[in-house]
Amino acid sequence: MSKKPLPISTICSWQNRIDPTPDYQRPPAWSKKQKQLLIDSILREYDVPKMYWRAVNRPDGIKYEVIDGQQRLRTIWEFRAGEFALARDADPVNGFPCAGKTYDQLDLDVSTIFDAYPVDVVIVDDAVQNEEEDEVRDMFLRLQNGTTLKAQEKRNAMQGQMRDFVKSLAQHKFFESCKFSNSRFTFDQVAAQVVCLEMAGGPTSVRDADLNRMYSENAAFDANGKVAKKVRRVLDYLLRAFPDKTPELERYNVITLYCLASTLMETYVHTGTEAAVASWFIGFETERRQQEELDEEHRDSQLVEYRRLTSYSTDGEESIRGRLETLEKRFFLACPDIPTIDAIRAFTPEQRLAIYRKDDGCCQIRTHCKGEKLSWSDWHADHRVPHSKGGKTTVSNGQVACPPCNIAKYDSLPDAIEVVG
Incomplete structure (x- = not known):
């Protein structure tokens, strides 16, 4: 010096x-x-x-x-x-x-x-x-x-791949649709919170102490791993649902909506549901605000409790879990026809053999090949109707695919989870 x-x-x-x-x-x-x-x-x-x-x-x-x-x-x-x-x-x-x-x-x-x-x-x-x-x-x-x-300003100065991943995630265009600005790394704060929620697999405490611990314990975080890919897919989904500035997207709402969207993508046939989610959520927030203008005896008790949970300790597990339960109940009552995804994703060895014999070992996708004959050690068992769109894991919905064709098909699906080989 x-x-x-x-x-x-x-x-x-x-x-x-x-x-x-x-x-x-x-x-x-x-x-x-x-x-x-x-x-x-x-x-x-x-x-x-x-x-x-x-x-x-x-x-x-x-x-x-x-x-x-x-x-x-x-x-x-x-x-x-x-x-x-x-x-x-x-x-x-x-x-x-x-x-x-x-x-x-x-x-x-x-x-x-x-x-x-x-x-x-x-x-x-x-x-x-x-x-x-x-x-x-x-x-x-x-x-x-x-x-x-502020706590997030200190985390921004920390070393490690978790810090770098959150920093890159804060650049996601979805945050531009939110009501809050990026003053003093607020986007980074919310990005860190959704990563914490995804790592926990659902509602958990996302206070500053929890985020500090996440940064410290995950300095070697894999930005191309399963959690990172899932977080990006959920934010992509939310961006498709809310492409424009949406004043209802308060900070506490975003982390609860993230949990709802994550569950929807994990368990339900969610492709094409973005508009329904956005319309329902804006309607929910409109009803909630209207409720506050009523006399106490005429208010919906569930919405009164929801309001309480948004008024204090909004980053605590109890508050997030309670808000998510309210959103899930009301959303699935409003949209009861969304089917669940087949719980079984991977084809069994017996199903793979039947699919290979059914298609004579030839690629059925034919976007990067001409239906070439594949060896038993070099082919993918693919869902004709994608699993994320409700396709069943059955022999009739399975087909032989060469790796280049199947990977190209996978890359074209915005919410694909993994290539099933």
């Missing part, structure tokens, strides 16, 4: 060389009052805490990543660009009035104090290998220990 006192004029001229938000950083969080206080402190030449930058060599020309000091750095840049003014009750500086003034409106003597103010910057060099990457993230967390970082 090396410490360099850099004048603010230099820091502003280097703006294009500095990345204030590498992926472990939190987004901008300071209020206008906090920004005004920092600038006022600089103009009065009070001491300002030093910043920590990491020297990097990136193709985009960035030379430094900010480990600590992002909020101060952004504030300096924004004030220099005239994006906000000093407080209206700010005292004069060296006899010059400053209240309510932007940088360009300051007296030259005062703006010179700002430009010449030396900020202590600690440059961290050679932190480019994996082991140094761990140290940089640890340094970030230690430096932020005295600030009000």
